[in-house]
Amino acid sequence: MxxxxxxxxxxxxxxxxxxxxxxxxxxxxxxxxxxxxxxxxxxxxxxxxxxxxxxxxxxxxxxxxxxxxxxxxxxxxxxxxxxxxxxxxxxxxxxxxxxxxxxxxxxxxxxxxxxxxxxxxxxxxxxxxxxxxxxxxxxxxxxxxxxxxxxxxxxxxxxxxRRCVLADRDALLSDIARAVQIRIEPERPGTDAVLAAWHDASANRWAAIVANAPTFDWPVDISANHCQLSYMILADDGVELPAGELRRTLEDANRDVRQTVWTGWSMFYPFTRPEIAAALHPEHDDGSGVEVLESNLIGDGSFETSLPDFWRFAADGRATLLRPYREDRRSGISFSGRTSGTWLSPETVLRETAELVAHARIMAERAGGTSVAFRCTWKGLSGRMIDDFGNIYWSPGRVARADQRTTSGTWDVPAIVANWHAVVASLACPVLNLFNFEGCGEQLVAGLAPRFVKLSS
Structure with missing residues (x-):
């Protein structure tokens, strides 16, 4: 189970x-x-x-x-x-x-x-x-x-x-964005290197955890088949979140994210079960760096979880999550008839990117951030075919020839609020484009958005 x-x-x-x-x-x-x-x-x-x-x-x-x-x-x-x-x-x-x-x-x-x-x-x-x-x-x-x-x-x-006002504001800004066709340009020089270093260092830490989990069992090579979704909150005077309050802050943010994405398996969810509960660590293995709340659902490989996530949230507003594909679970075969490692769900790619964007926006608002930089990587794409869970039908025969895709961009928080569909499309559609997936854009994200708040497979 x-x-x-x-x-x-x-x-x-x-x-x-x-x-x-x-x-x-x-x-x-x-x-x-x-x-x-x-x-x-x-x-x-x-x-x-x-x-x-x-x-x-x-x-x-x-x-x-x-x-x-x-x-x-x-x-x-x-x-x-x-x-x-x-x-x-x-x-x-x-x-x-x-x-x-x-x-x-x-x-x-x-x-x-x-x-x-x-x-x-x-x-x-x-x-x-x-x-x-x-x-x-x-x-x-x-x-x-x-x-x-x-x-x-x-x-x-x-x-x-306050929540009523924010809900009304979000709806109003979204209406304005659609009415005047606001263009959101993911340009902010000077942040890519910092976020890329965090992204890569976290990936290396995760790879070491996977290598040290001898009993870990997953249908495909998890190190070659996964996505990594990262962001960094930016503010004029920097971001400082009290490390001792990170767990509660993430719990509160998780509740607010549910208005956009609510699947039953949330990103950055601080479990209470002792062996998988999030814990504070120094950023670096030598004990240096800022304090980081870290959740490791791989452990020694014996845990039974829906997805063996690994995530880190730093007190200075950097966050990253590494997750294997839902499609690769053994239960995924019953949905598509395809074996693990052979297919990818467009809805899941868009929904998980939407959850990341929503989480980043909410945490930025809580931390007094002015903008958010994103960096997202999908690996293990080559040879996969487009398919999906449930009752969505995509035209068959769309296979990726490239094996990985990394996207990035920086948006002001008001721009994310006004048109998060466009932000999600900018980050996620380049992945689906590798499959010759036509029509991926903010309109597709907006059309699928009502499905993002229903329990998923």
């Missing part, structure tokens, strides 16, 4: 501002529905999060486990949202397997948009006529405890209003 970051929620259950644990509920009960609506509204107003069923408040496994989990489905939660909340939105539901072998329902709650989520109806009245679970007109948020409670003062409202 392969692990995902959703599995982390059930292997190590914990209530946080992003996660609400619930026991086994009768979802047909109106009081239970009203209480769930309150938590869903609060998570949405927090910027998104998860409802995890099957656990008690003390994080122990809940008793009286139902035999059938089919009642925990998307339609059931959609009905709760429609009955009690406005504006309405869609929650996704996944049945996630824990290491114990037990399955648990996990509800993925998206963020609010330009308007906060409000309760539009009272919950069922108790014997004294008081509404139970939820009160019409309230705007619920996540508070320390954690708990879901109405926003009551300026301190409660400030982060919610």
């Amino acid at each position: 392969r692990k995902t970051d959703l599995s982390d929620l059930v292997d190590f259950p914990r209530e946080t501002l992003d996660v609400e644990l619930k026991g086994w509920l009768d979802l047909a009960d109106r009081v239970a529905q009203a209480k769930l609506a309150k938590h869903i509204a609060a998570l949405a107003n927090h910027g998104g999060g998860y409802l995890v069923f099957g656990f008690q408040d003390d994080e122990s496994v809940a008793p009286t486990r139902p035999v059938d989990l089919s009642a925990y489905n998307r339609d059931a939660f959609s009905a709760v949202v429609k009955r009690y909340l406005t504006p309405t939105f869609q929650c996704d539901v996944s049945i996630v397997s824990a290491t114990s072998g037990l399955d648990y329902p996990v509800v993925r709650v998206p963020s609010h948009g330009a308007a906060p989520i409000a309760a539009k109806a009272d919950g069922p009245a108790d014997d004294k006529g008081r509404p139970q679970g939820i009160v019409s007109g309230a705007h619920y948020i996540r508070k320390t405890g954690p708990e879901s409670a109405p926003a009551q003062n300026a301190e409660d409202w400030q982060p919610l209003i």
Whole structure:
């Protein structure tokens, strides 16, 4: 059984501002529905999060486990949202397997948009006529405890209003970009050498880790078949992120990235499982350099993960991730009928580049950055053919003859906000062009973007 970051929620259950644990509920009960609506509204107003069923408040496994989990489905939660909340939105539901072998329902709650989520109806009245679970007109948020409670003062409202303004700003800038056809030129001399050195040094560190993992098992040569996605935040006075806060900062950024890409296997995700938890390291093996938060999902080669990622995030705003291709997993054969190492998914290339760009933009905003430089490398392309997961059909017979492609560019943060589709296209389309893939551009990225927030293979 392969692990995902959703599995982390059930292997190590914990209530946080992003996660609400619930026991086994009768979802047909109106009081239970009203209480769930309150938590869903609060998570949405927090910027998104998860409802995890099957656990008690003390994080122990809940008793009286139902035999059938089919009642925990998307339609059931959609009905709760429609009955009690406005504006309405869609929650996704996944049945996630824990290491114990037990399955648990996990509800993925998206963020609010330009308007906060409000309760539009009272919950069922108790014997004294008081509404139970939820009160019409309230705007619920996540508070320390954690708990879901109405926003009551300026301190409660400030982060919610800020996210609403940012959501409205992003939409407005995107509209302006489309209306006036803003051209974004990836030109910023003087940064390529620094980012290239970080990119290459991180690749060498990863190669050494792979070489020292004697039991690591992957269907193809991972050192020759992988992508590396890097960025560097730039600011007039440099970037300084407190090393001791990097984990929490990345957790917060991960929540915000979900508005653009949300697959169940996030980039730069700081797992809590002890053997794969991110840890601080010095930048260089001799102990010098800035502090770097590093996550190694290869280890000694014995870990079971969905993808054996290796990533590093430096306190000065440099980041890199090395990842083998999803298409090369043994499970990939069941999707395409092709053997590992023989195909590449255009949607995955574009989606992962979009996730990198979204992550970089969000971290730059948090760090006070003015622009972001990117460097992306894909290796092991020669002989691969275009194909895809799911129901996307691309014309057959498109095979790459070149084995690798590196792209780079630097964009101001407002330009990334205004037209991230163009940034993604500039970085990713040169890879697909090696396959004689016609029509790759910002319009294709924009057309595929709604698929980026659905659980992927």
